[in-house]
Amino acid sequence: MGKDNQILVEITSKEYEHGWAVDVDTDSAPIGLNEDTIRFISKRKNEPEWLLEWRLGAFRTWSKMTEPKWANVSHPPIHYQNIIYYSAPKQRVTPKSLEEIDPEMLKTFERLGISLTEQKRLTGVAVDAVFDSVSVATTFKDKLGELGIVFCSFSDAVKEHPDLIKKYLGSVVPVNDNYFAALNAAVFSDGSFCYIPKGVRCPMELSTYFRINAANTGQFERTLIVADEGSYVSYLEGCTAPMRDENQLHAAVVEIYAMKDAEVKYSTVQNWYPGNKEGVGGIYNFVTKRGLCAGDHSKISWTQVETGSAITWKYPSCILKGDYSTGEFYSVAVTNNHQQADTGSKMIHIGKNTRSRIVSKGISAGKSQNSYRGQVQILKRATHSRNSSQCDSLLMGDTCGAHTFPYIDVENSSSRVEHEATTSKIGEDQIFYCLQRGIDEEAAVALIVNGYAKEVLNQLPMEFAVEAQKLLALTLEGSVG
Amino acid sequence: MLDITNLKARIENKQILNGVNLRVNAGEVHAIMGPNGSGKSTLASVLSGREEFEVTDGSVDFMGKDLLEMSPEDRAREGIFMAFQYPVEIPGVSTINFMKTALNKIREHRGLPAMDAVAFLKVMKEKMKLVEIDQSLLNRSLNEGFSGGEKKRNEIFQMAMLEPKLAILDETDSGLDIDALRIVANGVNKLRRKDNAIIVVTHYQRLLEHIIPDFVHVLYQGKIVKSGTKDLALELEAKGYDWIKNELAIA
Ligand SMILES: Nc1ncnc2c1ncn2[C@@H]1O[C@H](COP(=O)(O)OP(=O)(O)OP(=O)(O)O)[C@@H](O)[C@H]1O
Ligand SMILES: [Mg+2]
Numbered sequence A: 001m002g003k004d005n006q007i008l009v010e011i012t013s014k015e016y017e018h019g020w021a022v023d024v025d026t027d028s029a030p031i032g033l034n035e036d037t038i039r040f041i042s043k044r045k046n047e048p049e050w051l052l053e054w055r056l057g058a059f060r061t062w063s064k065m066t067e068p069k070w071a072n073v074s075h076p077p078i079h080y081q082n083i084i085y086y087s088a089p090k091q092r093v094t095p096k097s098l099e100e101i102d103p104e105m106l107k108t109f110e111r112l113g114i115s116l117t118e119q120k121r122l123t124g125v126a127v128d129a130v131f132d133s134v135s136v137a138t139t140f141k142d143k144l145g146e147l148g149i150v151f152c153s154f155s156d157a158v159k160e161h162p163d164l165i166k167k168y169l170g171s172v173v174p175v176n177d178n179y180f181a182a183l184n185a186a187v188f189s190d191g192s193f194c195y196i197p198k199g200v201r202c203p204m205e206l207s208t209y210f211r212i213n214a215a216n217t218g219q220f221e222r223t224l225i226v227a228d229e230g231s232y233v234s235y236l237e238g239c240t241a242p243m244r245d246e247n248q249l250h251a252a253v254v255e256i257y258a259m260k261d262a263e264v265k266y267s268t269v270q271n272w273y274p275g276n277k278e279g280v281g282g283i284y285n286f287v288t289k290r291g292l293c294a295g296d297h298s299k300i301s302w303t304q305v306e307t308g309s310a311i312t313w314k315y316p317s318c319i320l321k322g323d324y325s326t327g328e329f330y331s332v333a334v335t336n337n338h339q340q341a342d343t344g345s346k347m348i349h350i351g352k353n354t355r356s357r358i359v360s361k362g363i364s365a366g367k368s369q370n371s372y373r374g375q376v377q378i379l380k381r382a383t384h385s386r387n388s389s390q391c392d393s394l395l396m397g398d399t400c401g402a403h404t405f406p407y408i409d410v411e412n413s414s415s416r417v418e419h420e421a422t423t424s425k426i427g428e429d430q431i432f433y434c435l436q437r438g439i440d441e442e443a444a445v446a447l448i449v450n451g452y453a454k455e456v457l458n459q460l461p462m463e464f465a466v467e468a469q470k471l472l473a474l475t476l477e478g479s480v481g
Numbered sequence B: 001m002l003d004i005t006n007l008k009a010r011i012e013n014k015q016i017l018n019g020v021n022l023r024v025n026a027g028e029v030h031a032i033m034g035p036n037g038s039g040k041s042t043l044a045s046v047l048s049g050r051e052e053f054e055v056t057d058g059s060v061d062f063m064g065k066d067l068l069e070m071s072p073e074d075r076a077r078e079g080i081f082m083a084f085q086y087p088v089e090i091p092g093v094s095t096i097n098f099m100k101t102a103l104n105k106i107r108e109h110r111g112l113p114a115m116d117a118v119a120f121l122k123v124m125k126e127k128m129k130l131v132e133i134d135q136s137l138l139n140r141s142l143n144e145g146f147s148g149g150e151k152k153r154n155e156i157f158q159m160a161m162l163e164p165k166l167a168i169l170d171e172t173d174s175g176l177d178i179d180a181l182r183i184v185a186n187g188v189n190k191l192r193r194k195d196n197a198i199i200v201v202t203h204y205q206r207l208l209e210h211i212i213p214d215f216v217h218v219l220y221q222g223k224i225v226k227s228g229t230k231d232l233a234l235e236l237e238a239k240g241y242d243w244i245k246n247e248l249a250i251a
Helices: A003-007 A035-044 A049-064 A103-111 A141-145 A154-160 A162-168 A179-187 A428-436 A441-452 A462-476 B040-048 B072-078 B095-109 B117-130 B135-139 B148-162 B178-191 B205-210 B230-239 B242-250
Strands: A026-028 A087-089 A125-131 A134-138 A150-153 A190-196 A205-211 A221-227 A232-240 A247-250 A253-258 A263-270 A282-293 A299-306 A311-314 A317-320 A326-335 A340-349 A355-364 A369-378 A386-395 A401-410 A416-425 B002-011 B014-024 B029-033 B054-062 B080-083 B090-094 B166-170 B197-201 B215-220 B223-228
Touching: A035 A049, A035 A179, A049 A179, A125 A150, A141 A150, A150 A154, A154 A162, A154 A190, A154 A221, A162 A190, A162 A221, A179 A253, A179 A282, A190 A205, A190 A232, A205 A221, A221 A232, A221 A263, A253 A263, A253 A299, A263 A282, A263 A462, A282 A299, A282 A326, A299 A311, A299 A340, A299 A462, A317 A326, A317 A355, A326 A340, A326 A369, A326 A462, A340 A355, A355 A369, A355 A401, A355 A441, A369 A386, A369 A416, A386 A401, A386 A441, A401 A416, A428 A441, A428 B072, A428 B090, A441 A462, A441 B090, A441 B095, B002 B040, B014 B040, B014 B054, B014 B223, B029 B040, B029 B230, B040 B072, B040 B080, B040 B166, B040 B197, B072 B080, B072 B095, B080 B148, B090 B095, B095 B117, B095 B135, B095 B148, B117 B135, B117 B148, B117 B178, B135 B148, B148 B166, B148 B178, B166 B178, B178 B197, B178 B205, B205 B230, B215 B230, B215 B242, B223 B230, B223 B242
Parallel strands: A125 A205, A190 A221, A205 A232, A221 A253, A232 A263, A247 A282, A253 A282, A263 A299, A282 A311, A282 A317, A299 A326, A311 A340, A317 A340, A326 A355, A340 A369, A355 A386, A369 A401, A386 A416, B029 B197, B029 B215, B080 B166, B166 B197
Antiparallel strands: A026 A087, A125 A134, A150 A190, B002 B014, B002 B054, B215 B223
């Protein structure tokens, strides 16, 4: 056997760090999904009639749809009737302040490195913490409120800002967009809402942290970000889940609406439980993320670091409707063991002089499959538009797979699309060079991989870039040996 | 410092080193010369712990320790440095970042605290002067798009940073223009100390005009077949290797 194969052998990464669960009393919907389940959820959340109707409409749409089969992933059938669609920690009273939150939950987030006690937070980051189906706390709400920024749980937004929700909910990802988006619209439990008023530059990072705790539950959250004219916000999303042998479904929707001259940066560090080394368990992460550059000169930028989940199915996209609007997608997707990722982006150019850029870095190890799937469409009226796509794959070993599926459609002659793709391997020569300088193999892999992903990691807010780097190294730990 | 006894090594059933004996003391500079394919780089690889090469016999003592028992990274941390004949590229990793990682790994091994950014930069500036290397080069991805000469100079910069006990320079002179050769040689000379040693692998006498060796060895067919002083290098330059091959054939 060649050295090439030897050095890049089997797998086994360190155990998933966030795989513990806590014991909290929950209030759950009966298992399964029908109109009553939806009424149950809506009632628990004291929702207005219009929202219940919206959900029921979505459910009826979903019932007529079939699961998409085109992604390069395989899994046993998902039994939608065996999932619990709503699970909320029981709380004696609705917490009005942080002091009233169940200490067990505060501890959960502390343990994940997320302090909900504002005075303890050093970094300028406001957090909305979502535990199973509900948002438990949002920090810095008052401070942001002074600038007119709304940052709260989706449930609160429905009560406090019904007009905004009514206007923008489903405006970017319509109910019937796809199977999982329709399912989410029917059963979504909570999530975050954010509105940045005209001309306001949000002074701190906003972030949502999702934690699945309960067993057999699905998590269906919804995030809606509305950036009014000339505003700016940088938003970060993180997530973890306990280790469980059965697969759990996570079908989220994120909608971003950017008006004239607005800019939204959305960063994700996705670290759901990936399943064990043999591929048992893990989260099915089927997510719809889309941004609408509605106004001229608006900009939406997606950055994602995908390290977790048994299966990832997500394509953060931009609809470039406004003239001179810009869409960006920066992605690092790492798969190890039996993980499968089918991820990429869609850039739909509608406005004139629109620009988009895709930088995708796939890293596959173990027996994993990692696919980039991207669509660039430049419509006839989107004259003088540009796209550049760079899709790189890095292979560690020869039992994993990397695939690229670009779809390009340009309908006018003044626009230009550039697509570049490379595939490379971590060379034993590179590793040996590091070893010879006293850098051990784990550190060498981390160094090489982080170098490879640098262009994407550089897009992350500083505080999270460091975390993301560690996470990359951790996911690949033991994949070269 | 280094004691190589009857070292034999092979790769994929091909025997390459056939019983190398070599003793290097602290403070010495040894030059190893020899025709292409005679096993010079292989010797360097075996000493630095490249696993493809299987050691079939012999022993190597490095400062009282069994070198062959050590992992490559531990050898490096104990003070073995190799300037590669063909340095690899690592995209996205700057030389600065690379050196910071390496230096701190070595310091950790020696029970020293990690060097902070300020202290590191200070050391780096000093060493940059020593090998006359530009910081812009060190900010770039390691060796990526470097010219042949820049790569070699970068190797010597790394040597300066890591301050090894034993440095093995594998054809560091090849690909250098005349000025660069002088600069690199001067750098190496400044790094010569009583408590370290250097093995220079080269094909040309001209490097040895700058880095004056205490001993010159000829490696041929995996064995050191002749040893001498710096005059041996001059003789080789003038006569080539045939006379040595003939001597061997007769004997
Ligand atoms: N990976 C390998 N697989 C097979 N043979 C190898 C391998 N590496 C080296 N060799 C062989 O071992 C012999 C010695 O090679 P080595 O690189 O040590 O020579 P060298 O003395 O450094 O030569 P040069 O002066 O050209 O650099 C050569 O015949 C070479 O082809
Ligand atoms: Mg050689």
